[in-house]
Amino acid sequence: MATDNANADGFGEVSRVRGIVFEYLSLGASVFGLVALGVLLVYVAIDAFDLANASPEWLLTYFLTLVVPFLAFCLYSADDAAVTRRALGALGGGLVAVAALFTAIEALVVPIPRLNWQLAYLFVVAAPVTAYLAYVGSGGRVGAVGFGLLGRLVGGVAVGLAAGTLFLVFDPLLWFLAYTLGVLPAVGLYALGRLRSSPRAQTATVPVGLVGLVAAAFLREVVATYPSDLLIYLWTIAIPVAAAGALLVGDRRGRTAAVAVGGAPLVVATAGGFLASSAGLPAPTVLLVLVLTGVPTAVYVSRVVDAGEGLAGLGLPFLLAGGVIAGALVVQTFGFPTPEPWLDGSFLTAAPSRTPTDAGLYPAIVGSVIIIALVAVLSFALGVGTSVFLEEYTPGTGPLGTLTRILQVNVANLAAVPSVVYGLLGLGLFANLLGLGIGTAVTAALTLSLLILPITIISAQEAIRSVPDDLRRGSDAMGATRWQTTKNVVLPEAMPGILTGTILALGRAIGETAPLIMIGAATTVFRAPDSLFSRFSAMPMQIYTWAGFPQADFRYGVVAAGVITLLIILVGMNGTAILLRNRAERGS
Amino acid sequence: MTDSTESPDLSRRGGLTRLKEGTYGGLFAACAAITLLTTVAIFVTLLSDALVFFRSVPIAEFLTGINWSPNPAGGGQAFGIIPLLIGTLTVTITAAFISIPIGTLTAIYLSEYATPNARSILKPLLEILAGIPTVVYGYFALVYVTPALKATLFPEMSTFNALAASIMVGIMTIPMVSSISEDAMSAVPDELRQAGYGLGATKFEVSTGIVVPASISGIASSYILAVSRAIGETMIVVVAMGAQARMPEIQEALFGIPFVNPADVLLQSGMTITVAMVQITGGDLTGGTLPYNSMFALGLALFAVTLVMNVISDIIAQRYREEY
Numbered sequence: 053m054a055t056d057n058a059n060a061d062g063f064g065e066v067s068r069v070r071g072i073v074f075e076y077l078s079l080g081a082s083v084f085g086l087v088a089l090g091v092l093l094v095y096v097a098i099d100a101f102d103l104a105n106a107s108p109e110w111l112l113t114y115f116l117t118l119v120v121p122f123l124a125f126c127l128y129s130a131d132d133a134a135v136t137r138r139a140l141g142a143l144g145g146g147l148v149a150v151a152a153l154f155t156a157i158e159a160l161v162v163p164i165p166r167l168n169w170q171l172a173y174l175f176v177v178a179a180p181v182t183a184y185l186a187y188v189g190s191g192g193r194v195g196a197v198g199f200g201l202l203g204r205l206v207g208g209v210a211v212g213l214a215a216g217t218l219f220l221v222f223d224p225l226l227w228f229l230a231y232t233l234g235v236l237p238a239v240g241l242y243a244l245g246r247l248r249s250s251p252r253a254q255t256a257t258v259p260v261g262l263v264g265l266v267a268a269a270f271l272r273e274v275v276a277t278y279p280s281d282l283l284i285y286l287w288t289i290a291i292p293v294a295a296a297g298a299l300l301v302g303d304r305r306g307r308t309a310a311v312a313v314g315g316a317p318l319v320v321a322t323a324g325g326f327l328a329s330s331a332g333l334p335a336p337t338v339l340l341v342l343v344l345t346g347v348p349t350a351v352y353v354s355r356v357v358d359a360g361e362g363l364a365g366l367g368l369p370f371l372l373a374g375g376v377i378a379g380a381l382v383v384q385t386f387g388f389p390t391p392e393p394w395l396d397g398s399f400l401t402a403a404p405s406r407t408p409t410d411a412g413l414y415p416a417i418v419g420s421v422i423i424i425a426l427v428a429v430l431s432f433a434l435g436v437g438t439s440v441f442l443e444e445y446t447p448g449t450g451p452l453g454t455l456t457r458i459l460q461v462n463v464a465n466l467a468a469v470p471s472v473v474y475g476l477l478g479l480g481l482f483a484n485l486l487g488l489g490i491g492t493a494v495t496a497a498l499t500l501s502l503l504i505l506p507i508t509i510i511s512a513q514e515a516i517r518s519v520p521d522d523l524r525r526g527s528d529a530m531g532a533t534r535w536q537t538t539k540n541v542v543l544p545e546a547m548p549g550i551l552t553g554t555i556l557a558l559g560r561a562i563g564e565t566a567p568l569i570m571i572g573a574a575t576t577v578f579r580a581p582d583s584l585f586s587r588f589s590a591m592p593m594q595i596y597t598w599a600g601f602p603q604a605d606f607r608y609g610v611v612a613a614g615v616i617t618l619l620i621i622l623v624g625m626n627g628t629a630i631l632l633r634n635r636a637e638r639g640s
Numbered sequence: 641m642t643d644s645t646e647s648p649d650l651s652r653r654g655g656l657t658r659l660k661e662g663t664y665g666g667l668f669a670a671c672a673a674i675t676l677l678t679t680v681a682i683f684v685t686l687l688s689d690a691l692v693f694f695r696s697v698p699i700a701e702f703l704t705g706i707n708w709s710p711n712p713a714g715g716g717q718a719f720g721i722i723p724l725l726i727g728t729l730t731v732t733i734t735a736a737f738i739s740i741p742i743g744t745l746t747a748i749y750l751s752e753y754a755t756p757n758a759r760s761i762l763k764p765l766l767e768i769l770a771g772i773p774t775v776v777y778g779y780f781a782l783v784y785v786t787p788a789l790k791a792t793l794f795p796e797m798s799t800f801n802a803l804a805a806s807i808m809v810g811i812m813t814i815p816m817v818s819s820i821s822e823d824a825m826s827a828v829p830d831e832l833r834q835a836g837y838g839l840g841a842t843k844f845e846v847s848t849g850i851v852v853p854a855s856i857s858g859i860a861s862s863y864i865l866a867v868s869r870a871i872g873e874t875m876i877v878v879v880a881m882g883a884q885a886r887m888p889e890i891q892e893a894l895f896g897i898p899f900v901n902p903a904d905v906l907l908q909s910g911m912t913i914t915v916a917m918v919q920i921t922g923g924d925l926t927g928g929t930l931p932y933n934s935m936f937a938l939g940l941a942l943f944a945v946t947l948v949m950n951v952i953s954d955i956i957a958q959r960y961r962e963e964y
Contacts, residue, residue, distance in 0.1 A: 071842050074847075075843075075844075077745060078745040078753060081741070082746040082754075084742055085766065085814045085815075086765055086768075089768070089772070089811065095784055096780070434671050434674055437670070438672045438674070441668035441669055442672060445665060458676075464950075464954075466678060468946060469682065469872075469947075470871070470872025470914070472872065472917055473686070476686060476935065477682050477686075479925065480689060480936065484927050502678050505675065506675070533661050556771075560771070563773025565773070565774065566774075566918070569918050572925045592775045592776075595775055596875065599782060599783070599879050600879075607782075611783070615776050615779060622771070626771065
């Protein structure tokens with residue numbers, strides 16, 4: 053009875069305070085890291101774009117010409133009175149709140165360095181509201197069309213630039229021969245096999261392609277005269293891309309539309325390519341960018357026009373471009389003081405330098421693009437191969453099952469090995485033992501491929517595992533072999549998931565620095581690498597080097613610009629991966 | 641005697657098909673073999689050079705030496721791992737002070753309190769913390785965090801210091817703790833929670849008194865993984881912590897008990913195992929020298945420690961898991 057009495061005192065007394073405090077404490081903990089990162093990102097953005105020196109008039113002009121029309125577009129697309137009210141309330145209320153709070157902190161507590169209330173409003177209120185509205189707006193038909201078009205324009209430019217960069221290292225002449233002798237016959241044979249439904253022609257695809265590639269490698273040493281680079285790109289890339297675009301449209305809209313969609317960008321790109329050299333731009337890159345932007349855009353526009361919905365969305369790129377031009381005009385007419393951003397065109401196209409204002413990231417960007425392209429190919433092939441073997445080819449029991457489990461544990465452990473140890477592996481094995489050279493692009497690519505391989509394998513396995521077993525059984529029941537089931541059923545179903553995982557893993561590879569240091573990558577190179585075996589630098593490597601410079605202009609300007617460039621590329625890659633995943637989820 | 645009856649050969653296939661099947665199967669097996677080969681290659685590479693190193697520097701001297709100077713100007717190399725271990729421990733423990741409480745609270749919030757909507761937004765956002773390149777974190781620590789700390793809390797702090805680096809390592813490892821712990825907490829069956837509520841427990845009591853103990857094996861394994869990640873972290877410490885292998889000054893407190901002032905370690909520059917490895921790459925990389933080999937000995941130590949920690953975390957997660 054004594055215990056009963058003791059309990060009776062506290063019985064029924066529930067402390068609400070403790071529960072509430074705990075809930076908000078854990079909520080605070082959940083956002084602590086994000087808030088800390090957010091503050092740091094705001095500061096690095098301010099440094100990179102020199103926003104601390106932006107005059108309020110300058111900020112207001114661009115806010116009115118660029119941000120406000122964009123928000124209006126999103127609101128128009130969302131077409132929801134509740135969203136409109138909420139957004140306007142947040143923008144208006146936020147203005148008052150941030151201004152008051154900021155002034156109070158500055159006056160009473162501490163002055164906040166390099167930040168004024170206008171900037172604080174921009175980052176704390178305007179940016180999240182814009183992101184929210186862009187998310188809501190993309191749900192509407194008009195917004196989806198607008199963002200789709202914008203994505204194709206930006207993506208086309210990015211892919212075109214990357215492709216142009218790759219040809220700095222890979223021999224375009226070899227590619228010309230390989231394409232003409234290997235790729236083209238193989239694709240032709242495959243298409244013929246599909247058309248006549250003759251499996252024999254399809255089986256011959258791979259051997260014919262391989263023979264062509266070998267012949268190309270042999271002829272490269274023999275043949276002496278080649279067409280000009282521009283013609284090679286026109287023949288090997290521009291025409292096939294245009295033809296693919298035309299085929300996509302021709303199925304549904306007839307010959308005229310197909311010719312327009314394929315032909316118009318091709319003509320523009322060819323003209324641009326020939327005119328570029330007189331303007332001082334690299335002609336092949338201009339051609340690639342124009343055709344890789346133009347054809348997907350034309351296909352997309354044709355589809356939208358065909359569907360007849362959300363046509364207003366096609367105006368989004370013009371809205372934004374118009375906003376930039378109008379803003380620039382206003383700033384120029386009234387002579388508003390403009391900031392001098394560290395991250396500008398010359399930063400992306402110049403070589404590193406000892407003088408902060410001249411310093412650029414170009415050779416490091418080229419190095420990163422080349423390494424990532426190699427890593428993408430290697431880790432995708434190895435990752436898919438391994439995960440297919442583990443998921444489709446090995447039984448769960450018996451001695452082979454044990455082997456599978458060992459492989460599985462091994463992959464999990466490899467994923468946790470510190471990246472600096474992979475660097476040692478690259479240095480000891482690839483650079484010194486195999487003689488691929490210290491600090492060469494090949495060594496770096498091999499090292500980084502092994503580094504991200506476990507992540508690629510694990511995500512690819514998840515994607516393959518999520519393919520319903522019924523599909524496999526259905527394919528088996530129709531007499532398909534294991535490889536046929538894998539090729540025709542499992543891989544197509546799992547491909548979006550595999551691609552998403554691979555791109556996310558590549559995002560990890562592009563930011564890795566420690567392995568590059570260990571294999572002796574150059575801290576600074578002044579010329580873009582011109583072969584796979586030349587010394588190279590990469591973006592994170594260059595950031596690391598610059599961060600060690602003591603001058604304030606480097607620490608607070610040049611490095612910030614480099615960091616923002618790296619982060620923008622990362623966000624672009626991860627955004628693509630997430631879009632892929634969302635689309636696949638919506639499709640299934 | 642059904643065995644002896646001849647069944648029709650359903651799998652009759654042409655030689656070409658069989659060849660194709662075999663080729664692809666072999667290709668996939670070869671891909672899988674590469675992952676095993678990677679592990680073997682790591683072992684062999686680290687071990688072979690480390691063994692050469694231990695022929696010149698005895699293991700005992702390496703493990704107990706209190707002086708690390710692989711490339712001294714005046715000669716007299718010394719390869720003692722103790723100061724590096726102290727640096728690594730400093731960073732790891734300080735980072736754990738940030739990542740473990742915050743990560744655990746985050747996991748509790750996500751699994752017990754957050755609405756599905758909030759969870760679907762917060763979870764991917766938290767993953768961003770682990771996706772930022774570490775060199776960027778290092779830059780943040782050096783250029784923003786250190787000056788901020790210097791201006792407010794610790795005026796005597798040096799430009800390169802362990803504290804700012806550790807804070808960043810801690811923030812980076814938050815998602816590692818939170819996501820694995822949250823998985824473990826979400827796996828706790830709802831009946832246990834309902835039983836708790838049935839006994840009159842509050843949400844706070846259910847979260848801390850039922851869910852956390854029930855998922856303690858997963859939580860513990862997440863801690864170990866986060867710590868192992870912090871041990872292997874390189875770029876944050878290389879950029880922000882400097883490169884001075886120092887032994888902390890041992891002071892005598894009351895009654896002659898020796899102690900180390902934490903400020904001595906945290907506010908000053910230091911050197912971790914990973915920093916020491918990066919330092920050596922500034923010299924000759926073609927191999928054959930003692931500093932070059934010492935890098936592999938350090939790598940071996942690092943690899944062994946992280947491997948052991950991962951295996952322990954795995955065992956804890958497997959063996960002590962409550963089966964429901």
